[in-house]
Structure formats: structure tokens, C-alpha cells
Amino acid sequence: MLKDHVKAEIPEKEELKVKLKAEREKLAASLMSIKDAKLPVMVICEGFGGAGVGSTLGKVVNCIDPRFFKLKSFGGKASEDEKRYPFLYRYMLTIPEAGKFTFYDGFWMHEITDALLDGSLSEKLYEKRVSSIQSAERALHDNGYIILKFFFRIGKKEQKKRFEKLLDNKDTKWRVDDGDLRENKEYEDHERVYDRYLNDTDSAIAPWYIVDSEDERFSEWQLLSVINRGIDTALKNKALAAPVRQNRFKLVPMQKLSEVSFEGKELTDEEYEEELKDLQKRLRALHYRLYRKKIPVVIAYEGWDAAGKGGNIKRITKALDPRGYEVHPVASPEPHEKARFFLWRFWNRLPKTGHIAIFDRTWYGRVMVERLEGFCSENDWQRAYNEMNEFEKELSDWGAVVIKFWVDIDKDTQLARFTDRQNTPEKQWKITDEDWRNREKWDLYEAAVDEMLEKTSTEFAPWYILESVDKKYARIKALRIVIKRLEEACGKD
């Protein structure tokens, strides 16, 4: 893309001034439409050092009321703390909310190209990074984000001249670092790697624009006009649905809920107490081991109301060091969460390496309550199976153990437990009108759960059904599964 790029003609000074003014006004005027359409806009700028990304962005954001944008800057290096999360993590946290912009002065490109250039990124991992980005961009796009990507290009000589000017002033010389100087010295190598990255991440939904950056006002005009056109198109397309992609992961066959039998799936108090003690002891030791080996763990609980999720989770956490786990009870999203991509609030709650995150209800709300209550469109929940599989693939590729439990009971058991909650003063807070309303939709939920289990039980993140008419049985089964999966991941020593 860089090498065969056809340089644009810089308009005459006066003409450029007029054009620039028009684009600035157009952007300022479109803010209310963007807000009304709840459009989130990502403007991602990458480029050669000294190409003027910062100063151009400075001009662009100056046309925009601060209520409507944030600007984020990413260096090529993750901090020690950020390295304990998946590659996409620190980037995903910064996505804009509906109706607003995030401008990026550097996004995820340089973490990859820098590492490729200094030899610390293998070819295989490079491919993986590119595919992570493609899948994240697709998910964001399909969920209504516009992604506008710019690469600021300057020639070797011009870059050298600009660096020299910055180095000449003690207040600006810190802006040129060793990496910049190396980039200039080994300009062709860098150009080749950038070119490769741009080609690999160019796509119909998020194409790259090469910005000829020799003239600052011209850069600004290129940026503004592409942003304005992009917004126009996105506003027109607002109601379009995105294709539902074919599944590309190997799936583990699952039972239908109607086939689940509770027969014989019970334990006496003695069996339970004895096993519980033994398993918790083993889990405690494993927790220290996975901490030492820095393996992250995600345990996701879904299940019928009153199936016993909370008590089940408690039997797991009782064995854990409280510094090494967190339980995330998931209720309906807060306004600032609802205003973003539905997986954002889960990205936000990922464990560090060596830690365990337990979700009491999860992202699967998308294909259950959100589907059945109409909180998202049909296209949204149909796409979500793949979006969630890809999300979990990222976790798994990062090294996480992903365990998903469906805590299952039958309809009569639920009724008995609801009634008990209703009649026991200290349990009454656990039962609401909503629980009774959901119960009326049992059959619809059952069909949705069957579809979910079928479509999202991947080999890297399988579902396990916990038969929980006898809660003791379900707890022991959960502990055994967690221990087995952790032993596989931690090894013997």
C-alpha cells in the first residue's frame, strides 16, 4: 500500500484554505447527528515518526466540542501491568461510547510492527495479532462502530529534517527518541514492515487511507474529508444489518436440556462433606500453582433462576486465596456500559495472569435475556454466537482456561425454590417479580439455551451442564471440572 501509493496533488494555498474551512464546519455541524444516531466513531492514526499525527489531530479535535470526543495515545510498548492481559485488552478499554469519537494518536499497530522489527515477534504470533485485529474490527463494525484508519507518510529526507529541527530545541528534543532515529536510519526496512501490516489489516469495513504528510494543512484536510465522508456513509447505513458469519470453530456436541437427566445425580450429606473437603484442598493447592505459573482463569456461570449458582460459586471461592480471584455478579448494564460494544464490560473485568475471574451471569445474556426481551436486534443476537466464540478464542489463545457452566434444574424444582424464597423472610430479597415473569417464558428460554449450548460449546471454551436438583451433586461436579481443567493447564509441578 505504501510503495504503490499514488501521491495526491496538494491544492493551491488559497483553494486549500477554503476547502479546509468547509470540512471543519461540516464536522462541527455533524456532531448532533452523530449523537442522535448514537454512532461511535474511531479515528485511528498511525504513521512515521515526525509525520505530524499529533499536531494534525490537535487541529482536528479543536473543531469538536470536548463533550464529543476523547483522544488516546498509545506507545508501542505495553507496561508491565498491561502485559498481564491479552493483547487487545488495553485497546478495547478505550473504545468510544455511542455518539462520540475516540481519536487515536497511535493504536495497536506499533506494538506489532516494533516487535516484528526488533525480532521479538514470531511469524506465527504476527499472524495471530493480525487475525485478532481483524476479528475485533469486524465485531466493532458489525455492532455499529465506524473505524477510520489513517497512515501518515513522509519521506526519509523530510523526516530527517523534521527530527533535526525538534532536536535543536531543548523543550522539544525529548520528542525524538532512539526508536525515531532508528526508523529514519533504517527507513526502508520500516517502510517494508509497515507496508506489510497495512496490507494485512486493510479491509472493506475498515480500509486504510494513506495521508501524504508533507504539508500540515493538507494532512488536516485529508483527515477531515475522509472522516466527513465516512460519517455520511455510516449515517446512511445505520439501519443495515451485518452478515451472520458461518461458525469456524470446532464444536463439542451438547445435550439438549430436555435430555438432561437428574436421576441418581445426588449425594448424601456424608459423601458430600467428605468429597468437598478433599476437592477444596486440591483446588487450594492448584490456585497457588496457577498463580506461580501465571495462568489466567475465566469461569462463567449461567443457569436457571434459583438453580443454585451463588452457592455453587461459594464452594469454589472457599478454596481460593481472596487476593487471587474476583467474583463478578453481572446485572443489567449501567448507562456507560450500555453505551458501548456489549463485550466491553467483560473485557473490562478480565483477570490478570495468575488470577481467576468468576462471572455470575455473563456475556451470554446477549442470546438469552437480550434476545427474548428484545433489548437487541435479531441480527445482533444472531451475530453474537460468533462474536462470543471469537472473544473466548482470544482468551484461550492468551493462555486462559475458560470454563462455562450451565446450572440446570427442572421446572418443578424451580417452583419449589421460588416458593421457599417467598415464604422465608431472610430469603425474600432473592426473589423478584422479574423471576416469576421469566419463569412464564421457560419454554422460550429453554430453546434459547439449547441454541446457545449448541453454537458456543467450542473445544477451547466448552460448556458443562451441572445437574443441580441436588445442589450438593452440582457443587462437587463443578469442583471436579475446575480441578481437572486446572491440572491440565498447570501440569504436575
Added chain:
Amino acid sequence: MLKDHVKAEIPEKEELKVKLKAEREKLAASLMSIKDAKLPVMVICEGFGGAGVGSTLGKVVNCIDPRFFKLKSFGGKASEDEKRYPFLYRYMLTIPEAGKFTFYDGFWMHEITDALLDGSLSEKLYEKRVSSIQSAERALHDNGYIILKFFFRIGKKEQKKRFEKLLDNKDTKWRVDDGDLRENKEYEDHERVYDRYLNDTDSAIAPWYIVDSEDERFSEWQLLSVINRGIDTALKNKALAAPVRQNRFKLVPMQKLSEVSFEGKELTDEEYEEELKDLQKRLRALHYRLYRKKIPVVIAYEGWDAAGKGGNIKRITKALDPRGYEVHPVASPEPHEKARFFLWRFWNRLPKTGHIAIFDRTWYGRVMVERLEGFCSENDWQRAYNEMNEFEKELSDWGAVVIKFWVDIDKDTQLARFTDRQNTPEKQWKITDEDWRNREKWDLYEAAVDEMLEKTSTEFAPWYILESVDKKYARIKALRIVIKRLEEACGKD
């Protein structure tokens, strides 16, 4: 406190079991009252290494539904990134929301005592840290937080025994680090420093409890019973008001708004353009300098509706590198912000060292809109003057330049601008019914603003009035003040 501590008698095993059960049940049963009373609870645990803080907390949180608590762990060291914020910053971000607990396995104590022990903290800075903590605890307490503080104590021999046991197992030996071994070797030195810290931070509103930690179940019981008693007391005291403290900072005398004259405070277009260009050039250079010198800057804008805050801010930001500043438009708090101490959302938006944060409306909403609309109690806003002064003192002591602008116009000018906004289609979004309603309360607001200017214009964070009937005049004045303050802070080179 440690040395003259009277060791408690450990009850007999059976008796302890019964007592423990009762306290666990009491805590579990109080969750709904805590939620209904919107009580935020901080349980801060510190102690000697190996004293069992983690495992005791593990047992305590296991009585509590995960919806009601978070657990945070702080090591003694701030990360490189955290070091670019004030001392209190990383701690303040973790305070619980209304109706919930945060349990701390280590809070701000060890960052101070470790540094005191290794000689990296001067006596003067130690005093400063202690006073920061006292003031933060008081502000939190006065705003409805319960703060329960525990120090887990074990003897030198017992500690050694416990470390040896941990070191003996490869899955647990990472839990004992060099700092722990040093603590055991130099037990008496550590005990002396801890004792000093405990004495210095013991207070009526947040006293220390020494937990005798030789027996794990006894530790748990001590923790639980103090928490339960603390909650009882806090629930009874819920409606109590806290004393409004006397001002202890030197104040800069301020004009009353009625004394502000707009006479002659205007500029021709030519004067304006020329000055603007010159000042922005100087500010641009200063911005790089303060980045290099890692000086943080906080600029706070308050003012009448339609006074011209937005345009004024834009003239500042136009001179800044977009990577080095952020504008925070402040609207009414989101639910998760409203559920916390009112300054939390501002702690959350502080700049890093070397960066500029500009607030378009600020924490002073507490003594203007919240006061006049009854969004907080009279006692709340009366205390807020001091709470905000202390907040700004923290910023100033950290090294921040704090600049506060009141953008002033007269009532006729506001009417003219409102009418213009109403009649100009592209400005209509800027005017709402609320603006008109606020205008009706002009006199009440004027009195509140006068009181605010009088009580919060400290020497370290003074207010500046920007006469903005002529917006050009106000912009130039703001730029001059910012430049003057930055030059004072950055020096000549």
C-alpha cells in the same frame, strides 16, 4: 499501640465455634440493611507478613454475597504509572459504592512504612503522608463511609515458623519474599515503625483494632465482631451531621460578583488576534517544557451559563499538543459516580505528571447546583468548602499547578446570548429549559458563587475572575494567567 497492646484471651474451641457462627450469620443478615441505608464500608487490614490477613479475609468474604463486596490488595510499591499520580490516587479509586464493602488486604500503610524503613521517605514527607491520610479518612467518614481498620499482629517466633512452612512447599514459597524475611530478621525495627504509624493514624472516626493473630479462627472472630459492631453503630448514626471544620488555609481576598466591572474590559479584533497568536505561541512552548519537567496542571472552569467557557477553553487547547491534555466536560454524575464520595469522579480524572486536565465545570457543583437544587444536605455542602480545599491542597503538594476560573457576565448579556442561541438553528442544542430555569435563580446563584469564591480561593489554588462580556478579553486574560502560572512553575529553562 502495638507495644502496650493487651493480648486478648482466646476462648475455648467450642465456645469460639459458637461465637464465630453467630457473627457470620449476623454479617450475612445485615447486608440488606447496609444496602437500604446506602452505607459504604471500608475494611482495611494491615499487618505483619504471615499474620494471615489473606486467609482471614478469605473466610470473611465467604459469608457475603459477591454482589456486596470487592476485595483489593495493595503491595507496598506503586507501579511506574501510578507514581505519576498523587499518593492518595490509586487508593481513592477503589473506595466502595453506597451499600457495598471494599475489603483491603493491605492499603496505604505499607507504601509509607516500607519507605520509612528503607530510608527513602523523609520525616517531612512522612508527616505529609499521615496528614493526607487523616484528611482523606475524615472526608470519607463525613460523607457517610465507615472505615474499619485492623492490624494483624504475630510474634517474631511465630512469624518465623509460618514463613518456614510456606518456604517448604514449592507452590507456596513465592508467597514469602525478601521483604518478609527482612521483616522477621529486623522484627523490632519494623514493630517500632508500625507502632508509630498506628499511633499517628489512630482517630476517633477510624480507630485501629489490633488483631491477635496466633489463632486463625480467633482472628476471624475478632474481625467479624468489630465489623458487626461498627455497622450497628453506623446504621444508628446514619442521620448524624458531621462538624463543619474551621478553615485552616490562607485565603486570597476576592471581589464580590456585584463589584466586578466590565468597563473597558474589551479588545478590538486586531488587538485580540495579535495577542492571541503571541500568547498561544508562548503557551505551546511552555506545554513542552512542563511535559519535560513532569509538572501536572489542573485548570478548572466555572461560570454562568453562556458566559463563554467552551470558547475560552478552546483558545487554550488550540495551543496544546493533544497528547498532553484532556478536557473533561462535567455533567450530572452517572449512577456509579453518584454512588460514591462526590470527589471520586474527579480523582478519577486527574492528569498524569506532565499533563494538563481542563475541567469544564467542576467539583464546585457541590456548592452551587447541588446546594441550590437540594441534591445534597446542607451539612454536606457546608463541609464541602473545606473538603475541596483539602483536595486541592493534595494536588498542590503533589506539585500540580491549580488554576480556577470564574467566567463572569452580567444578567443582560446572558439574556442576549440565550436569545441568540434560541434563534440560531445550529446553536439551539446549546440551550435547554434548564438554562432558563437556572437563570430565574440568578440571585441565589450569585450569593452561592460569592460564598464559594470567598471560602475556596486559597493561596495554592486561587480563583481568577474572567470578565467575559467581551469574550475576546476573557480569552486573552485566561491565556495570560495560565502562562504566568506555568512560567512560575516551570522556571526559565
